[in-house]
Ligand SMILES: *[C@@H]1O[C@H](CO)[C@@H](O)[C@H](O)[C@H]1NC(C)=O
Ligand SMILES: *[C@@H]1O[C@H](CO)[C@@H](O)[C@H](O)[C@H]1NC(C)=O
């Protein structure tokens with residue numbers, strides 16, 4: 001620091017001495033300068049170099065912990081996350097991951113005990129043992145993405161949809177404009193005209209309220225990537241070439257893989273959210289006429305978890321989360337009051353349906369369902385055929401669901417519908433006709449025993465046997481109906497997204513449930529890696545996600561297998577193609593959210 005001032009001082013002195021300085025004085029000054037520089041060099045190489053970072057230092061996060069790291073001893077030292085600010089991966093900072101150098105691969109063979117200390121995520125796992133830390137094991141690190149991956153899309157909201165002006169739907173932190181309670185169907189506050197594809201923004205904004213955010217990625221249980229993947233593809237689904245559709249996805253994985261956080265697990269602790277169906281991100285070929293982008297097929301994305309409103313039944317990297325409803329409570333009490341009201345309602349219809357037929361799709365049972373609603377004295381229909389029909393009015397829809405015992409939820413263009421969540425919010429018991437509409441989708445949010453909260457009528461019973469829905473539902477004893485409705489009503493908190501600008505006191509909403517599930521998934525994987533018992537048997541094409549989600553679930557035949565037309569050949573990566581085809585043909589109906 002002193003280097004600069006001193007030479008300039010000596011120059012100053014020379015100037016001050018005016019013209020001809022005596023020879024001895026010049027010699028003296030020259031010697032002084034020489035000695036000074038020597039001193040500087042000496043100082044630099046001895047004192048300063050001690051302070052320089054040591055690249056050779058081993059990166060063992062818990063060097064003080066003895067070698068029984070896999071047992072996670074209970075009485076661990078308390079870890080104050082604020083004290084630990086030095087991420088344990090400094091060696092690899094900002095270098096893209098090379099698969100051959102990856103930690104995890106070397107652990108597939110038996111590994112000497114000493115090497116086991118070297119898991120870069122150990123410190124994060126250890127935070128869970130600190131009982132004094134309420135966030136232990138639950139920290140989330142959020143990537144600070146460049147604005148082109150999120151905020152810029154909101155600014156250019158007019159481009160987000162060909163038919164809908166999304167600008168009004170991105171207001172209020174993604175909830176959309178408030179709904180007035182004119183007909184008394186909603187509550188006076190907490191209701192919004194929420195667009196069904198708005199989860200990208202709602203989830204990101206909810207994350208800002210998450211109580212255990214950390215800026216220290218080395219203690220994070222999972223890493224959130226706030227990319228608006230759904231908004232990104234929505235801009236380009238119609239009329240854009242594949243390089244335009246893929247551009248942001250490729251840009252994103254390129255950005256992520258250069259971050260030090262990526263190296264910890266090759267991105268397997270990363271997750272992102274897209275409020276659209278998985279088939280929009282699963283383009284199988286680079287043929288221009290193929291649907292969507294190929295985000296979910298990128299090698300980096302295969303390591304991440306993507307939360308979508310409709311997931312693929314077979315693939316390992318996407319998970320179903322609820323569509324948004326119109327209800328976004330700001331406090332627990334708003335939810336309790338709503339639940340209590342749904343319990344007490346008079347429900348005059350046995351069953352109802354809001355939707356449009358699919359005359360172009362010969363396999364669709366919607367025609368029969370609409371017929372049955374029309375003919376039954378206890379059935380109610382809200383048809384979505386005409387432009388500004390009541391089917392598009394949140395108030396009409398919610399009013400019908402609130403006065404029905406059962407709500408029919410046949411698949412539309414893809415397996416799932418937002419309507420399923422709107423109806424459950426109204427305390428109406430859903431009737432599903434395909435397991436892909438809920439049971440294989442929302443495994444985090446709905447009970448595994450589907451008979452507790454829903455009725456399952458296989459499509460073929462309607463299509464081929466002409467089963468009467470009225471007869472089938474009338475057979476259910478009223479006390480069972482009552483129990484099922486109570487189950488549906490009790491599920492409401494975890495199916496809705498709370499207002500991202502405030503926070504529920506005790507209730508866990510759809511966001512909380514999803515984040516906890518991701519944390520559990522990553523934690524389970526980390527422990528498996530340490531204990532070298534990672535399940536490598538999972539083959540996407542012939543496996544069910546249950547095997548990924550639940551301890552002890554085996555890959556193999558599953559009760560739902562017959563309902564999915566998947567190729568027998570496991571080598572065919574193309575299991576989702578028929579649904580992708582369906583999505584392609586029909587999501588052109590985006591402007592008809594309830595249809
Ligand atoms: C794709 O479209 C963009 C703009 O719409 C254009 O700039 C680009 O050249 C096109 N790429 C290909 C390969 O056609
Ligand atoms: C995905 O994770 C595996 C296992 O950690 C790793 O070997 C691979 O390199 C990762 N892929 C990418 C693209 O980082």
Ligand SMILES: *[C@@H]1O[C@H](CO)[C@@H](O)[C@H](O)[C@H]1NC(C)=O
Nearest residue numbers: 448449450451452453480483
């Ligand atoms: C599922 O729930 C139904 C209704 O409550 C019950 O009768 C049935 O025994 C349950 N099945 C299992 C496997 O727990």
